[in-house]
Amino acid sequence: MAKVVPTRSEVLFLFRSLLRTARQFSDYNIREYTKRRTIDGFRQNRTLSDPDSIASAFSLGKAQLEIAKRQAVVYSLYAPKVKSIMDLKPCNSI
Amino acid sequence: MASKLLASTLRQTLLSKFTTTHHVRPLSTAAAAAVSADYHEDTDGITMKGVKISGRPLYLDVQATSPVDPRVLDAMLPYYLSRYGNPHSRTHLFGWESENAVEAARSQVASLIGASPKEIIFTSGATESNNISVKGVLHFYKDKKRHVITTQTEHKCVLDSCRHLQQEGFEVTYLPVKSDGLIDLDQLRSAIRPDTGLVSVMAVNNEIGVIQPMEEIGQICKEFNVPFHTDAAQALGKIPVDVEKWNVSLMSLSGHKIYGPKGVGALYLRRRPRIRVEPQMNGGGQERGLRSGTVPTPLVVGMGAACELAKMEMQYDEKRIKSLQERLLNGVREKLDGVVVNGSEERRYAGNLNLSFAYVEGESLLMGLKEVAVSSGSACTSASLEPSYVLRALGVDEDMAHTSIRFGIGRFTTEAEIDRAVELTVHQVEKLREMSPLYEMVKEGINIKDIQWSQH
Numbered sequence: 001m002a003k004v005v006p007t008r009s010e011v012l013f014l015f016r017s018l019l020r021t022a023r024q025f026s027d028y029n030i031r032e033y034t035k036r037r038t039i040d041g042f043r044q045n046r047t048l049s050d051p052d053s054i055a056s057a058f059s060l061g062k063a064q065l066e067i068a069k070r071q072a073v074v075y076s077l078y079a080p081k082v083k084s085i086m087d088l089k090p091c092n093s094i
Numbered sequence: 095m096a097s098k099l100l101a102s103t104l105r106q107t108l109l110s111k112f113t114t115t116h117h118v119r120p121l122s123t124a125a126a127a128a129v130s131a132d133y134h135e136d137t138d139g140i141t142m143k144g145v146k147i148s149g150r151p152l153y154l155d156v157q158a159t160s161p162v163d164p165r166v167l168d169a170m171l172p173y174y175l176s177r178y179g180n181p182h183s184r185t186h187l188f189g190w191e192s193e194n195a196v197e198a199a200r201s202q203v204a205s206l207i208g209a210s211p212k213e214i215i216f217t218s219g220a221t222e223s224n225n226i227s228v229k230g231v232l233h234f235y236k237d238k239k240r241h242v243i244t245t246q247t248e249h250k251c252v253l254d255s256c257r258h259l260q261q262e263g264f265e266v267t268y269l270p271v272k273s274d275g276l277i278d279l280d281q282l283r284s285a286i287r288p289d290t291g292l293v294s295v296m297a298v299n300n301e302i303g304v305i306q307p308m309e310e311i312g313q314i315c316k317e318f319n320v321p322f323h324t325d326a327a328q329a330l331g332k333i334p335v336d337v338e339k340w341n342v343s344l345m346s347l348s349g350h351k352i353y354g355p356k357g358v359g360a361l362y363l364r365r366r367p368r369i370r371v372e373p374q375m376n377g378g379g380q381e382r383g384l385r386s387g388t389v390p391t392p393l394v395v396g397m398g399a400a401c402e403l404a405k406m407e408m409q410y411d412e413k414r415i416k417s418l419q420e421r422l423l424n425g426v427r428e429k430l431d432g433v434v435v436n437g438s439e440e441r442r443y444a445g446n447l448n449l450s451f452a453y454v455e456g457e458s459l460l461m462g463l464k465e466v467a468v469s470s471g472s473a474c475t476s477a478s479l480e481p482s483y484v485l486r487a488l489g490v491d492e493d494m495a496h497t498s499i500r501f502g503i504g505r506f507t508t509e510a511e512i513d514r515a516v517e518l519t520v521h522q523v524e525k526l527r528e529m530s531p532l533y534e535m536v537k538e539g540i541n542i543k544d545i546q547w548s549q550h
Binding site: 068070082 | 135136137139147148149150151152153161164165167410505506507510
């Protein structure tokens with residue numbers, strides 16, 4: 001199966017979209033994890049040169065973006081009123 | 095007759111009185127106060143059990159249960175919505191699609207442990223799998239096999255199943271563990287008898303996180319041709335699990351310890367050489383008659399997705415959890431003396447850090463750490479004030495066993511959470527030690543073990 005190798009701007013767009021979606025998670029731990037996993041995943045795949053593995057990493061990333069978009073909505077629907085104490089820290093220190 | 099009538103009238107009046115009061119209770123002010131005092135949540139914070147917390151505590155108890163990964167929930171949700179079919183329905187699309195999903199999940203679970211999908215049976219959790227393994231095997235081979243070997247640090251459900259077997263006349267050997275929590279292989283070898291029907295040793299301990307030498311135990315069991323069962327609930331997805339390398343005949347797995355849903359687990363049952371069990375649950379003959387009852391499609395799909403994720407993320411998670419564990423341990427040790435790691439430091443799963451703080455009372459420490467969700471050991475026994483039986487089996491002194499705290503680090507734990515946990519723990523331990531006369535005496539150079547307490 002011939003996969004289409006993404007362009008540089010397509011990869012960057014996916015990266016930014018993932019980070020943007022990560023920020024929408026109401027849950028502290030999930031939000032931080034999604035950010036961290038995105039950054040680490042892209043860093044890890046930075047050295048990929050084989051077109052096939054680039055294409056499959058890109059389609060995996062796109063699938064993850066779709067999941068993240070859906071789940072950010074689900075999490076927002078059932079977000080607890082009280083935030084994690086990790087989210088309150090800036091308010092406490094002021 | 096009259097007395098009978100009187101009694102029945104009395105009973106009726108009492109009963110009606112009781113029911114009326116019962117109905118009124120939720121409306122009475124006392125009950126209303128009790129409800130609101132027990133739990134209250136608004137944007138300012140949570141009040142529960144008399145404790146007020148400004149935000150949701152940071153979670154460091156992943157050995158008790160782990161949060162569900164959003165990717166797992168994403169796989170599950172369709173089976174809670176339109177795809178609600180019973181996987182055992184053979185006559186329509188709803189059944190077929192559910193069956194396909196269950197079989198796909200079975201393959202995902204099997205692939206994580208190096209087994210064939212045919213060897214996986216879905217259950218309600220590791221407790222049920224352990225019960226089927228221990229009681230099922232012995233009941234099936236009861237004519238020839240009358241003896242079980244297990245360890246003193248096993249999970250309650252294995253120990254309790256063994257106790258149940260003892261009541262039926264089977265014999266059980268509870269192997270002691272060394273001070274690092276590992277079993278002595280020579281002791282295991284000498285405990286095996288011709289009528290030993292099962293050896294059950296857990297892979298990763300739930301309280302102290304030590305990893306037993308599974309391959310070596312499997313080798314010994316192979317040598318004596320004894321079935322080997324392991325409770326791998328805490329090992330799955332965290333350390334490499336391979337049923338061939340470990341030579342296990344039965345293995346218990348759990349969904350909610352690997353970022354999957356609660357209420358689902360699996361049992362690995364070897365086909366070659368075949369191991370047979372007596373079912374604990376009789377009925378419609380689902381799961382090849384070994385575990386009757388409708389397979390819960392959404393939960394099973396969640397467990398499958400969690401296993402696939404675990405396979406994909408194991409290396410990444412392991413590296414991260416290791417560094418977080420070091421950060422936590424170094425942070426605490428830098429500022430506090432008298433901190434002891436319970437269980438072997440080399441052969442342990444990094445995500446479980448069981449620490450004892452000398453001269454501090456464990457329950458007061460836990461009470462003070464309301465913003466950190468940790469426990470003193472297993473969730474099953476954390477309600478009692480008794481020190482953990484696992485720590486006692488290790489030979490940990492009573493005073494140190496009372497001060498143990500288990501820090502569980504998982505996929506979603508952040509560096510900032512570890513730093514906050516260290517800060518809060520150090521603060522609380524220092525505060526408690528300041529109040530402790532024992533700590534003062536130790537600082538003055540008195541050995542508290544030599545003190546003759548006058549009233550003892």
